[in-house]
Amino acid sequence: MTESLADPHVRHPGPAGVPEGPRDIVILGSTGSIGTQAVDVVLSNPGRFRVTGLSAAGSRPALLAGQAHRLQVRTVAVAREDRVGQVRQALRAEYGVGEPIPEVLAGPDAATELAAGECHTVLNGITGSIGLAPTLAALESGRTLALANKESLIVGGPLVKAVARPGQIVPVDSEHSALFQALLGGARGEVRKLLVTASGGPFRGRTKAELADVTPDEALAHPTWDMGPVITVNSATLVNKGLEVIEAHLLYDVPFERIEVVVHPQSAVHSMVEFTDGSTLAQCGPPDMRLPIALGMGWPERVPDAGPVFDWSKAMSWEFLPLDAGAFPAVPLAFRVGRLGGTAPAVYNAANEECVEAFLSGRLPFSGIVDTVAAVVEEHGEPRGTALTLADVLDAETWARARARELATAAAEARA
Known part of the structure; x- marks a missing residue:
């Protein structure tokens, strides 16, 4: 493995000359x-x-x-x-x-x-x-x-x-903070797999056909997390989980074939790392973003009482389920986009942002979000093979947003 962007074993010293104190x-x-x-x-x-x-x-x-x-x-x-x-x-x-x-x-x-x-x-x-x-x-x-x-x-x-x-x-991110902490349990060369957990959103267990008539109000009712509208809809489509797969690959330099999404409805285990000896380390806690936020601001020190803790005197049950990729194709699409690299992830993300806006405004059905993103990604095609620049990213995003709007408008006109 090459050096990873977020290696908990390597502690960035911070800016030189910063005085002690807050x-x-x-x-x-x-x-x-x-x-x-x-x-x-x-x-x-x-x-x-x-x-x-x-x-x-x-x-x-x-x-x-x-x-x-x-x-x-x-x-x-x-x-x-x-x-x-x-x-x-x-x-x-x-x-x-x-x-x-x-x-x-x-x-x-x-x-x-x-x-x-x-x-x-x-x-x-x-x-x-x-x-x-x-x-x-x-x-x-x-x-x-x-x-x-x-x-x-x-x-x-x-x-x-x-x-x-x-x-x-x-x-x-709660998932990547969890991986960051679990990775402390072994050397980088001992990591076999990253297991990224997903709550499954409000529509876990539904088939693709049952998702066709989902309303914005239903999509915004996340069962465990309180987030902004775009992230909440992304959690309902599982686009958010697709983005997290790409992020995990980039942060920890782990190949896509060694990253897996596991559905965990209780959002108690925030992600896990499987090591080569068969051990799996999990980071868990109540679904509250203050803990990963505090860790991000305070690292390498932990902030006491940053978030709530479980009451272990009470019975709890946690489930782990396989992902239904047929009902939630955003995740396999993200794996493909991540492997393509180049500007493909920018196209995926920008097209999705436009499609979420179209869904919330009633111009696109829920199932049309990922279908439209997939169409835009397909039209974008393979990466050109040149070194990526900021201008390339911005151009790709501009094109993807415009194309997603065109497709969303055509879909709305077809339904009218």
Whole structure:
């Protein structure tokens, strides 16, 4: 195996010259699901973490201003320039008379600028491939990257691998945090298989035909996790699990044939590692993202009482089931896309984001999400064999989004 991006045995030292004391953190996507829980972790550990900057789209100005004030951050980054005025107004309302408000960065590159600034760790909790540029900026600036934005690694894997140093990335996804922890149980050469667990979403056990009439409200009702709408729909289609398979391959440098998805409805075991001697190590805990978030921000130290624990005095039953690839073809499609490499993962992810939007707006049926993504991936074809550049990724995404919209529109017109 070559060096992996997230090797728990290799501990990135962090930026040189950082003084002792609270660790300076930048939180990207602070008003989203990951970001709000990260803020909770910080507020519960005031002597351990100090947030210097926050970024958000700007669609929740009051929440962003409240976070900035409570955390006393120096800088706030707002992606949507049309929301900057509302954010400034909310900041002035939140802060007292004579109390200086934070510096406000504005525009699509604001989060990237913030990620490159002075801090120890950047927590990238942005949703979607727009997180790629901040990921690269944090890595190039030598920051430790607590990575919850799986899409940036998936669409720009070779770009990330070219700049990341061993141990510089600490994964925050519950599954990859679990693998990260379980891998401590053996040497890298002793790893036989990565077992990525999936809750199965709200439609576990249904056939492909039974999924045809699923509504957005049903798809957004995840049985165990509380997440944003895009990730929740991705969990219902299992696209999210497909993305995690690609991410596991890139993070841990394990071939696709040695990665397996296992359905585990209780979401208690977050993933497992099988070793060459036959041992399998699992990381488990109640489904709560605060634990992997805290580990990502605090690594190599654990944060006491970061998340809830099981009550072992009560009876529990955990199930493990094989994946129904026929009903949920997003996972085998992701294996194919991951093996293709190049811009294929970017096409898969971008087409899916457009299809999820079309489904939530009623323009595409639930089963049409993955069918349309597969059609776009097929049309995209084989990789061209040249070295991947950021321009290649952006061009592929633009094409995939446009083509997915065209196919979704044609499907809606056909049903009308």
